[in-house]
Amino acid sequence: MQITPLGDTALIVAVGGAIDEPTHQRVQAALRALEAPPLSGVVELVPAYTTVTLFYDPLRVLAAGAPAEDIAGWLAAQVRQRLENPPQLEETPARTIEVPVCYGGDFGSDLAAVEAHTKLPAEEIVELHQDPEYLVYLIGFSPGFPYMGGLPARLSMPRRASPRTAVPPGSVGIVNDQTCIYPLATPGGWNLIGRTPLRLFRPLEDPPVLLRAGDRVKFRAITREEFARLEALA
Amino acid sequence: MSISVLKPGLLTTVQDLGRPGYQRYGVVVGGAVDAFAARVANLLAGNGDNAALLEIALQGPALRFKADTLVAWSGGDFDAKLGTEPLPKDRPVRVPAGAVVSFGLAPHGARAWLAVAGGIDVPLVLGSRSTYRRAGFGGHQGRPLRAGDVLTLGAGGDWANTILASLLAAGRAATTWSVRPPTLGAQPKEGFVRAMRGPEWELFTPEAQRRFFAEEFRVTKDADRMGVRLEGPALALTAPRELISSAVNAGVVQVPPGGAPIVLLCSRQTVGGYPRLAAVAAVDFGRLAQLRPGDRVRFEEISLAGAHELYIARERNLNRVRTGLTRLVG
Structure with a gap:
């Protein structure tokens, strides 16, 4: 474990060096341990692939007992102590969420490019994409945007040479060994193969997202008609 | 009303x-x-x-x-x-x-x-x-x-x-x-903001490290609530590096390929993958917030403990003012 300052209001706690499932599990375990209960002065914890970043208020850390000349060092020692003696927590089982996707057509504007790159017919690409149970490694880029690992190697493909300025919400994309869903109309460079009618970001709910880091995701192909029906319900 | x-x-x-x-x-x-x-x-x-x-x-x-x-x-x-x-x-x-x-x-x-x-x-x-x-x-x-x-x-x-x-x-x-x-709070010198070394400081060339704190940068037209893109001396890594994305913070100076740094502000994305050369002290975000295209800015190095000292002093001053204002109306 390595703890590094990120400016004067955050510490990065690194628990690994690769994007893989064991590291992800360590990140989730560190997050749970640091949340039960949060250390004094810690404002927010943000997990990523290999790190948990801990945002703090220096004044409140000082008030919690840190020496004025080494606030960050004192907080880092508290973090170490907590992670080396983690509280006994019940592990919550991972959720598996089914995401319906209408593949191809104008919902999957890059499907032809994926066919050309992978030398696979569209039907097989769609089959392969539905095959794995994906792991949500990270929510970032935009609210509710999941980076999901587990894409079959045969579908691996680089980013689009020129990103789109506005990707339609619900678009499902692939890049390298990951797949994603765009919750909002944002710029984006992933190769789009389909679209889900589900709303991934719901600002009036708490938590405001359909998918969270640690979730498992299964995609299921749907027709245009089913897309329209589900979209009306969403 | x-x-x-x-x-x-x-x-x-x-x-x-x-x-x-x-x-x-x-x-x-x-x-x-x-x-x-x-x-x-x-x-x-x-x-x-x-x-x-x-x-x-x-x-x-x-x-x-x-x-x-x-x-x-x-x-x-x-x-x-x-x-x-x-x-x-x-x-x-x-x-x-x-x-x-x-x-x-x-x-x-x-x-x-x-x-x-x-x-x-x-x-x-x-x-x-x-x-x-x-x-x-x-x-x-x-x-x-x-x-x-x-x-x-x-x-x-x-x-x-x-x-x-x-x-x-x-x-x-x-x-x-x-x-x-x-x-x-104690203000930085005119035209400066104070910054600490960032998590990837060591990945940059000695020349980039030296020039970052020695030279002037100009604010480009890409300046909004997410961040401020600067132009100035190119800041190179000793070797190309792919970093794994993680959380970023306001004030972070990240350097995309090409070497022109971006200082992140409050509406930054939640995660980023560019090397983080430095981080501006929280007490100088007021200076960052006033930068507009064409402005010049320089970075003065400060230690993490030094940044905390300024932060705490400013909060204590604000508390004193708060107390004084409360008393004003009896």
């Missing part, structure tokens, strides 16, 4: 201290770019730190007040007016019913914060009233103000009402005293 927007200004938004706690869901913290100036403006209007106020950028709005209201503004050097008279900065001002407050162009600086007693009454979304433009929620209908908008105000507190009454009795628009945010 309400305000009518006669002219919206270039980019006037409702902000507070932001929306911490949701970065893990990709929701940016946002809020006022200079949170400290926003807190001082709120204090001078008799509000709590986190009351919703207006952030004004480059060219300000014109606003008509429906009722007598105590206001205060802080930040960059805007040409601010109450009717045809100057609207003094950094102090409580009584805006009479029907009067118009307007902010013209900023000759220097980029942003100001206008607090109104009682705060702007917009719904809390995920714990904050701040506008999150990219996601289209928060603040006033999730967007910058437009002409014709009407903003409802909360009820001003006892402190604001007492000051308002004393200004009316004295026949003055503004108090004779002021609280200037820069006087509450």
Whole structure:
């Protein structure tokens, strides 16, 4: 474990060096341990692939007992102590969420490019994409945007040479060994193969997202008609 | 109590201290770019730190007040007016019913914060009233103000009402005293911001490390609430490196391939993957918030402990001012 300052209001706690499932599990375990209960002065914890970043208020850390000349060092020692003696927590089982996707057509504007790159017919690409149970490694880029690992190697493909300025919400994309869903109309460079009618970001709910880091995701192909029906319900 | 927007200004938004706690869901913290100036403006209007106020950028709005209201503004050097008279900065001002407050162009600086007693009454979304433009929620209908908008105000507190009454009795628009945010903390030298080494400092060439703290950078036209792109000496890594994305922080100086650094501000994305050469001290975010295209800026190195010392001193000064202001009305 390595703890590094990120400016004067955050510490990065690194628990690994690769994007893989064991590291992800360590990140989730560190997050749970640091949340039960949060250390004094810690404002927010943000997990990523290999790190948990801990945002703090220096004044409140000082008030919690840190020496004025080494606030960050004192907080880092508290973090170490907590992670080396983690509280006994019940592990919550991972959720598996089914995401319906209408593949191809104008919902999957890059499907032809994926066919050309992978030398696979569209039907097989769609089959392969539905095959794995994906792991949500990270929510970032935009609210509710999941980076999901587990894409079959045969579908691996680089980013689009020129990103789109506005990707339609619900678009499902692939890049390298990951797949994603765009919750909002944002710029984006992933190769789009389909679209889900589900709303991934719901600002009036708490938590405001359909998918969270640690979730498992299964995609299921749907027709245009089913897309329209589900979209009306969403 | 309400305000009518006669002219919206270039980019006037409702902000507070932001929306911490949701970065893990990709929701940016946002809020006022200079949170400290926003807190001082709120204090001078008799509000709590986190009351919703207006952030004004480059060219300000014109606003008509429906009722007598105590206001205060802080930040960059805007040409601010109450009717045809100057609207003094950094102090409580009584805006009479029907009067118009307007902010013209900023000759220097980029942003100001206008607090109104009682705060702007917009719904809390995920714990904050701040506008999150990219996601289209928060603040006033999730967007910058437009002409014709009407903003409802909360009820001003006892402190604001007492000051308002004393200004009316004295026949003055503004108090004779002021609280200037820069006087509450030791300021960097003119043209500088203070910065610490970042997590990837060691990945940069010795030349990049030396030039970052020795040379001047210019603010490009890519300067918004997410960050400020600079141009200056190219900052190279000793070897190309692919980093795994992780959380970033306001003030972080990240360097994309190409070597032109970006200083991140409050509406930065929640995660990033560029090497982080440095991080600006939180006490100097006020300077960052005033940078506009064409401005020059230099970085002065500060230790983490030094940055904390400044941070704590400024908070203690603000607390002293808060106590003094409370006593003012008995």
